Amino acid sequence: MDELPDWRASRPWPAAPKICVAGAGGIGGTLAARLGAAGREVVVHARGASRDAIRRNGIELADLSGSVRVDVPVSDRAEFGVQDIVFACSKSHAMPALLEAVAPMIGPETLVIPAINGVPWWYFIGNGGREEGRPVRAVDPEGRLAAMFPAHQLLGCVVYITAEALAPGRVVARNPHRMILGELDGRSSERLRQVGALLSDAGIHVRTSPRIRDDVWTKLVGNLTSNPLSVVIGATLQDIYGAAELRELVSAMTDEVLRVAERCGATIDLDPETFFAHAASLGAVRTSMLQDYEKGQGLELAAIGDAVLELAERHRVPMPTTRTILALTRFRAARRDDSTTRFIKDEHVESVPGGRRLYQP
Known part of the structure; x- marks a missing residue:
């Protein structure tokens, strides 16, 4: 040390x-x-x-x-x-x-x-x-x-x-x-x-x-269960943690993160239901990842998602639900970036009467 x-x-x-x-x-x-x-x-x-x-x-x-x-x-x-x-x-x-x-x-x-x-x-x-x-x-x-x-x-x-x-x-x-x-x-x-x-x-x-690493994991529970999902469905904290339709999904991700934290030696004093209620009470807050997505900026998936998957693999903890949400988030980000690229390429395309489009050099 x-x-x-x-x-x-x-x-x-x-x-x-x-x-x-x-x-x-x-x-x-x-x-x-x-x-x-x-x-x-x-x-x-x-x-x-x-x-x-x-x-x-x-x-x-x-x-x-x-x-x-x-x-x-x-x-x-x-x-x-x-x-x-x-x-x-x-x-x-x-x-x-x-x-x-x-x-x-x-x-x-x-x-x-x-x-x-x-x-x-x-x-x-x-x-x-x-x-x-x-x-x-x-x-x-x-x-x-x-x-x-x-x-x-x-x-x-x-x-x-x-x-x-x-x-x-x-x-x-x-x-x-x-x-x-x-x-x-x-x-x-x-x-x-x-x-x-x-x-x-x-x-x-x-x-x-x-025990600052315990506190890192406590926040990671919120980061990983809200940020990627907010990009996939365009939801606020109030939606993610308050909607009954999402409770099973968010609960599954929470359980996965807590299992990895425990295997990494962290002690987390967190009751999921109390956490969900508190997070929902924050209101219509857009996560930082959703803000970045909407601004066309890079997403913080490596630290919030990939690093947890890396530690999960070290300790052989399966995270199927989290992996799926991260994959969907990456897919959506890639589609956004692809659309942006097409828009830039199409800046030289001009609409004309009759609905036809002419390429301008």
């Missing part, structure tokens, strides 16, 4: 830590807005339209606390110097490129907090288990992420922020913001307490956990 370095135990925590939020989507925009509104020294790494919108108008967040607009420094280059904390907020498949882009801002004492869904690349890193160091191929096939930082620079994180970027720099969140933080080795630390305190001061409900 990666030994506890002296600086993690004894290094004084900075009174005003420098914070970078890398990625300005729903989660990143929410974190940057809440931290900035709380008076924290925060900078944002963003590209393209998001960078331009934040540079012009700041970040606008509408959540249960009201509406807030904050001006924050933003750039698509790593030009803000070494940071104390980097919140890495991207889809799992975009994480290697994001962390490489902000690498100049990550020093040997920078704390990196990946705010991602699904099975994280660090799952078998830093806990000293019998699979210590074993990669999760679905999320880190070449080992790029595992090689970037030693385990002691990472803080485990599970995010419950149901936010949506309505437009670049404009975020709406209709439910309370919650985050769970934990050291990869399960120990308590001053930095864990301090990060929890600064997030709490910013209006985010924080719980620290000595």
Whole structure:
């Protein structure tokens, strides 16, 4: 197991830590807005339209606390110097490129907090288990992420922020913001307490956990039973967990995920019926995967689906229902991409009277 370095135990925590939020989507925009509104020294790494919108108008967040607009420094280059904390907020498949882009801002004492869904690349890193160091191929096939930082620079994180970027720099969140933080080795630390305190001061409900991987699996139950299915049937959380017609399907997927979690050594205190009722009560929330599907973006199937199937195969746990839903999700995404390609090719096709179509060079 990666030994506890002296600086993690004894290094004084900075009174005003420098914070970078890398990625300005729903989660990143929410974190940057809440931290900035709380008076924290925060900078944002963003590209393209998001960078331009934040540079012009700041970040606008509408959540249960009201509406807030904050001006924050933003750039698509790593030009803000070494940071104390980097919140890495991207889809799992975009994480290697994001962390490489902000690498100049990550020093040997920078704390990196990946705010991602699904099975994280660090799952078998830093806990000293019998699979210590074993990669999760679905999320880190070449080992790029595992090689970037030693385990002691990472803080485990599970995010419950149901936010949506309505437009670049404009975020709406209709439910309370919650985050769970934990050291990869399960120990308590001053930095864990301090990060929890600064997030709490910013209006985010924080719980620290000595078993952060249990919390990863608890969220995976929700991710895997809702995200792919939402793409297949175009449903909200209220539909997926509240519709009687879907109960048998969702229950079967839940049972499969829980069996894999148990074989991986996780302890999950979850009553499925209570979980379904709570998830349905969140209302007409569109999952992040459904939002990505509708925007024509890549789907986070590797971390949320393929990684769980990989672990299921290691432990010989069958997941027939989950496999079927993932296959349907991929089929629908492929059809979407194929339709987009045909649309682009047909941009030179013009309709004429009589219903005929002429190709224009």
